[in-house]
Amino acid sequence: MSLRTYEIITKYIGKDSGVKVVLEPNAVPTCDIKKKLIILPSNIKEENVFAALAEAMHEAGHVRITTSKIAQLATDEFEHSVLNAIEDIRVDRDNFKILPNIKDFYREEMRMLDKNRRNAQDISLSARILCDIIMSLEDFSEFCVNSPDVWTVINKHGLLRKAENLIWHLNSRQYDEARDELKAICKILREEDKKREQPKKQDQDPSSGVGKERPGKDKTAAMLDEGLKRIVKNKEKVFALGDEAGGNTKSDIATLGPLALKEQTKNRFVDLLDKKEKHNISEDQGKLNTDSFPSFLTGDIEDLFKEMTIVRRKKSKILLVLDRSSSMWDKLIDGMRKDRLVVKTAKTIVDILKEVQEIEGINVDYEIAAFAAEYRLLNKETWEKEYFSISMPDGTRLSLAFCMAQDQILNDIEVDGNKLIILITDGQVRETQIDDIKSAILKHNQDVRCLIIGIGASPQILKFIGADRNIVAEEIADVVLMEAIQDMLEG
Ligand SMILES: [Zn+2]
Structure with missing residues (x-):
C-alpha cells in the first residue's frame, strides 16, 4: 500500500488546517475538533487509501470550519444528525476548493460505499433522503440511492433548496436563520419517516412533530444515525485494517x-x-605483432598478429x-x-x-x-x-x-x-x-x-x-x- 503517499498527504492536510494528524498502527479513527487532533490507523487496506484520504481531509475540514457555534445549533439527536449531514456538504465543498484532486479521492470513497446504497430499502427514509441530498449537492449524483420515495419527498418539500439555504446561513454565520432552516428540514424528515413507519395510521395529531417527540430514546433519531453510518459515513469500512507489517515496503x-x-x-x-560493441579484426587485416616473435619460433602463427579491437559505444x-x-x-x-x-x-x-x-x-x-x-x-x-x-x-x-x-x-x-x-x-x-x-x-x-x-x-x-x-x-x-x-x- 502506498503508505508514503498516505503519510505525506495526511501531513499536509494537517499543516493546512492547523491540525495534528497522527498515524498509528491499528488506531481507531478519531477526530477531536477542540484539541485539533486527528488519529488515523497507519495500516489501512491498500484498496482503501483514497477513501481514507478523503475521510482524513473531511475530518480536517471539520476542524477548519465547523465551529462550536454550529455544533450548538442542534437541540436533539435527530437535529444533530441532520445538521451533521448538511455540514458535511459544506465541509466537502470547501475541501474541493482547496485541491481539485480531492474530488477523485472522494469519488473512490463513494464508489466503495455505493454497494451499501443499492440495497438500502430497509434503511430509514430520512437517511436515504439525506444521502441523496449530499450526493446531489456535492455533484456525485451518480451515487444517489435514487429510490422513488426519496425523490418524491425531496421534490415535494424543495429539500435541496432548503439544504442550500442552511449552508448559506452557516457560511454567513446567520445562526438564528440557520436554526430555523434546520428545524424546518427536521420537521419534514420526521413526518415523512413517521408516514413510512405507520402507513395505516391516517389520522395523525396535527401537532405531532418536533414538540411531541419523546425525550431520551428517540427511535427515529437512532434509525437515522444508523442509516447514515451505513450508507454515507462508513468509517469501519473506510478504515478497515490491513496487514500491520505489510505496506511500508518502500x-x-x-x-x-x-x-x-x-x-x-x-x-x-x-x-x-x-x-559496448566489440569488433574483432581478423588476422589478415591485423598488424604484425613484434612482441610475439617467440611465437614464430614455436609455431603459433595466429599470435603473431595483434588483435585489433575497436570499441564503440x-x-x-x-x-x-x-x-x-x-x-x-x-x-x-x-x-x-x-x-x-x-x-x-x-x-x-x-x-x-x-x-x-x-x-x-x-x-x-x-x-x-x-x-x-x-x-x-x-x-x-x-x-x-x-x-x-x-x-x-x-x-x-x-x-x-x-x-x-x-x-x-x-x-x-x-x-x-x-x-x-x-x-x-x-x-x-x-x-x-x-x-x-x-x-x-x-x-x-x-x-x-x-x-x-x-x-x-x-x-x-x-x-x-x-x-x-x-x-x-x-x-x-x-x-x-x-x-x-x-x-x-x-x-
Ligand atoms: Zn462529517
Missing part, C-alpha cells in the same frame, strides 16, 4: 535520502546504458514526455503547481543524464516533448521556457502522446542501444486511453522501456501505474522519480 529506499538515491540511480543508468536515448494540459496548473497539496514541479522533475533527469554523458562518457541522448491535445517536441536548449510558453490546444491525449513518443523513438535509426520513455502526467483521462497505452506498451515491450509517473495523479491512472508512482508534493518528487527509474532499469 521505506528502505526512502530512508536512503534523495542524494544517495540519485547517486544510486546514476550508477544504474551507467550500468544499463554502457553498451552504442547509443541510447531517453525521451521525456511531459503533460502540459490545463489541469497541470492545479496546485499540489503543498501549494506547488503541478507544471512547475514537472519541469523541475524533468530537469533532475536531464541533469543526471548530462552527468552520465560527461563524466562517465556514456553515449546517451535525450529529448523532451510536451503534450496536451497535441504532441510536440521541445527544443533541447530552451525546453524549460518552451514548456510554459508554447500554445497548444488543451486536452489530455495521453495515449496519442504515448504512441507518438513510441513511434519517434522506435524510428530513430541512430539509436542502437536502449530506448526509454519517461512520461509524467496527472492522468485526467478516460479508461479507454489507459487501455490504448497498455496495448501500445505490450506491442513494443521488447524495444522500448516505458515509465509513467503520476503527478497529483487521478486514481484511475494510479490503478494502472501503481499508487507509489505518484508525486504528491515537492518534497517526495525526487524519491518517487528515482525509485521509479530504478525499478524500470532493473525490470
Whole structure:
C-alpha cells in the first residue's frame, strides 16, 4: 500500500488546517475538533487509501470550519444528525476548493460505499433522503440511492433548496436563520419517516412533530444515525485494517535520502546504458605483432598478429514526455503547481543524464516533448521556457502522446542501444486511453522501456501505474522519480 503517499498527504492536510494528524498502527479513527487532533490507523487496506484520504481531509475540514457555534445549533439527536449531514456538504465543498484532486479521492470513497446504497430499502427514509441530498449537492449524483420515495419527498418539500439555504446561513454565520432552516428540514424528515413507519395510521395529531417527540430514546433519531453510518459515513469500512507489517515496503529506499538515491540511480543508468560493441579484426587485416616473435619460433602463427579491437559505444536515448494540459496548473497539496514541479522533475533527469554523458562518457541522448491535445517536441536548449510558453490546444491525449513518443523513438535509426520513455502526467483521462497505452506498451515491450509517473495523479491512472508512482508534493518528487527509474532499469 502506498503508505508514503498516505503519510505525506495526511501531513499536509494537517499543516493546512492547523491540525495534528497522527498515524498509528491499528488506531481507531478519531477526530477531536477542540484539541485539533486527528488519529488515523497507519495500516489501512491498500484498496482503501483514497477513501481514507478523503475521510482524513473531511475530518480536517471539520476542524477548519465547523465551529462550536454550529455544533450548538442542534437541540436533539435527530437535529444533530441532520445538521451533521448538511455540514458535511459544506465541509466537502470547501475541501474541493482547496485541491481539485480531492474530488477523485472522494469519488473512490463513494464508489466503495455505493454497494451499501443499492440495497438500502430497509434503511430509514430520512437517511436515504439525506444521502441523496449530499450526493446531489456535492455533484456525485451518480451515487444517489435514487429510490422513488426519496425523490418524491425531496421534490415535494424543495429539500435541496432548503439544504442550500442552511449552508448559506452557516457560511454567513446567520445562526438564528440557520436554526430555523434546520428545524424546518427536521420537521419534514420526521413526518415523512413517521408516514413510512405507520402507513395505516391516517389520522395523525396535527401537532405531532418536533414538540411531541419523546425525550431520551428517540427511535427515529437512532434509525437515522444508523442509516447514515451505513450508507454515507462508513468509517469501519473506510478504515478497515490491513496487514500491520505489510505496506511500508518502500521505506528502505526512502530512508536512503534523495542524494544517495540519485547517486544510486546514476550508477544504474551507467550500468544499463554502457553498451559496448566489440569488433574483432581478423588476422589478415591485423598488424604484425613484434612482441610475439617467440611465437614464430614455436609455431603459433595466429599470435603473431595483434588483435585489433575497436570499441564503440552504442547509443541510447531517453525521451521525456511531459503533460502540459490545463489541469497541470492545479496546485499540489503543498501549494506547488503541478507544471512547475514537472519541469523541475524533468530537469533532475536531464541533469543526471548530462552527468552520465560527461563524466562517465556514456553515449546517451535525450529529448523532451510536451503534450496536451497535441504532441510536440521541445527544443533541447530552451525546453524549460518552451514548456510554459508554447500554445497548444488543451486536452489530455495521453495515449496519442504515448504512441507518438513510441513511434519517434522506435524510428530513430541512430539509436542502437536502449530506448526509454519517461512520461509524467496527472492522468485526467478516460479508461479507454489507459487501455490504448497498455496495448501500445505490450506491442513494443521488447524495444522500448516505458515509465509513467503520476503527478497529483487521478486514481484511475494510479490503478494502472501503481499508487507509489505518484508525486504528491515537492518534497517526495525526487524519491518517487528515482525509485521509479530504478525499478524500470532493473525490470
Ligand atoms: Zn462529517
